[in-house]
Amino acid sequence: MEFLLHRYRNQTVLLAAILAQLALLAYQVKSDGEVRLIRVWAIGAVTPLARVIEAARSSTVHFFRDYFVLLDVREDNQRLKTDLDHVRMENQFLRSELSTADRARALALFQQQSQSKTIAAHVIGNTTAVSAKVVIIDRGTGSGVQKGMAVITPDGIVGKVTGAYPTASYVLLITDPSFAAGVLSQKHRVHGTLKGQGYGTVLIDYVQSEQKVEPGEWFYTSGDDRIFPKGLPVGEVSVVRPGKAYQQIFVTPSGMRNGLEEVLVVVEGVHGPIPENPPGFQPVHMQDPPPAEADAESSALPGAPSVTQVTPARSGPQATDADKMVDRYRQIGEAERRVYGQSGGGAPNFNINLPPASPVTAAPPASPSRPSPSPSAKRP
Amino acid sequence: MTDPQATFVDPAVLRKKDASKFKAATLIGVPLAAILFQVYVPRFSPFLAYLELPLLVTVYFSLMRRSPVAGVIFGACVGLAQDSLSHNPLGMFGIVKTLVGYFAASMSQRFAVQNSLVRLVLGFFFLFFHQFFYWVLSRGLLGEELTFDLERTLVVAALNAFVTVPLYHILDKLRLVD
Structure with a gap:
């Protein structure tokens, strides 16, 4: 026996190691439990080190991230001083979006709301x-x-x-x-x-x-x-x-x-x-767009309808580029006595001399779904 | 006439003479660093999750020690340490790495393991063997319905094999010189 163990020493050690681990596995699978002590030791030994590594990494990352964010904020502030009001508002919106996107704050917000x-x-x-x-x-x-x-x-x-x-x-x-x-x-x-x-x-x-x-x-x-x-x-x-x-x-x-x-x-x-x-x-x-200047002024007149009854004009100062483009097509169409936007209409002549825009033409009806303005709302 | 029995020397004995020696701190510290690498580094670089450094280290020390018994013990220790930090039952990595350590040490008695090409091939072979045997054990012992992705395993084995050569070259520096 001793001779055999010596002769097959390597194989014996291998067999013993595998059998011992199989027994350990079988115990865990059979009892649906785990060798908690070993895991607690392992986790306990590793966690402090993990915390140190993670803290060092995150503080380094956050330092550089904050540094660059501060640089952006400084540039933003300089730009804000020279920009118009609406650009400033847009900037504030983007900054609030950025801060909202911050993961930790979003997490805290979610935690509060959940x-x-x-x-x-x-x-x-x-x-x-x-x-x-x-x-x-x-x-x-x-x-x-x-x-x-x-x-x-x-x-x-x-x-x-x-x-x-x-x-x-x-x-x-x-x-x-x-x-x-x-x-x-x-x-x-x-x-x-x-x-x-x-x-x-x-x-x-x-x-x-x-x-x-x-x-x-x-x-x-x-x-x-x-x-x-x-x-x-x-x-x-x-x-x-x-x-x-x-x-x-x-x-x-x-x-x-x-x-x-x-x-x-x-x-x-x-x-x-x-x-x-x-x-x-x-x-x-989304809030309704503000009324056009003409409508705003007319609404201030005695006997004028309330603001809520006045159709907001698209060509006002808050009109979008798309609204302005539609308005220009409509004006060219009126001058050429055609309706653009229908099939077979052809291309509009952008070089045509358009009449100067009157306050009334500058504030056309915006949408068929909205009520048309009362005549009394227009300037005489 | 010389006695043929007297001149015959077992190749295994010759190989044992070439066995490398390491400091105890190296034998403990390097596998520990490899396991910690696998725990933390993929957090910052997910691509490095495919690097099986504990296995490569097990293969290296088994190859260089040239002793199957040492390979078995070393593989079992590294495997169990890896198990204790994984969600698997203890023994899954232990058994696989025990076998890897044994076979690596056995192979070292037949091949010149200093050769880079041999190391590359052995790294590829043992990574594939490790992944395949782990899959077999998961299905056979734990009843997990895992699929063995052959192509992915081959790619991972190749990636690890390419890391083997420079890694072993660095680890060679830690050997004790007589």
């Missing part, structure tokens, strides 16, 4: 498996994170917590091949199961061939999986292919399109409705 109770977390590392799409976040059981909790961003779902440890947690991303979640289409209310592919897009499976799903349609979480609350955006359908039994629907996830640095862990999820409009296509309220 009915679900969430915890903000930073992504501090990746898992060591090359094929797996798993990240490590800096919140663990000490912050109330538990295995199975949903992880989202304001743009959509990101993944779920597959392991929670005192100082950090593993998050299985929705792009991982082993990920699955229940989803629902926004337009046709088609149920399906989201599956990761190991790369950018995800697959919506188990959608019957006769069910209608269109490219561009949005999918939301259905809440069936008991992980994600209902009504969170998943992504937009990029490709729909017919299959044998089920359609092949590929969706571009929306949750990770702005990178993955800060995420929210849903501690207490609240189911919400599926929005009528997909994200980014929410209706935007």
